[in-house]
Amino acid sequence: MEPLTIPARTLAVTRAAARFCALRGWAPxxxxxxxxxxxxxxxxxxxxxxxxxxxxxxxxxxxxxxGKWPDYRAWCDRLYFAVDLDFPQDLLPEDVGLVVAEDREAALIREAAEHRLASARRRALMQRMAMLAAGRLAALADPAGAAEMRAALRLE
Known part of the structure; x- marks a missing residue:
């Protein structure tokens, strides 16, 4: 079997990490x-x-x-890296959680340190996530309508 290209590896790890979340009852x-x-x-x-x-x-x-990954801490209660088995894990900082993916599965290797969001930021993030997820779901339900909406917004 040929090694995966970087885009294919990214996609595989992302899918396994999203599945990891869903299996824990998290909404990714x-x-x-x-x-x-x-x-x-x-x-x-x-x-x-x-x-x-x-x-x-x-x-x-x-x-x-x-160099931008530390900025994500400001937008979550816990930050994790998701990598595959071939990734050199010793490069990653120890205060960030670690999820390792293999094929379609992923395992928690290290729990992330907690850094609580302020309630106002949590509320804003909740609204942002809900609007994005609902918009994507609506586009899946009505692809033609979503395309018309994107076209109309470009004309304005």
């Missing part, structure tokens, strides 16, 4: 734009109301060239 949403301009790979809402961000890293170079 991928590619969530955050108010500071960053984009969370996966933002998940836990049943207790806490937010988790899983930052997917496809290879060591992806991690080493990314």
């Amino acid at each position: 949403v991928e590619q969530v734009p955050l108010p500071d301009g960053r984009r969370a790979d996966i933002l998940a809402l836990r049943p207790d109301g806490d937010f988790v961000i899983l930052e997917v890293k496809s290879c060591a170079r992806d991690f080493l060239t990314d």
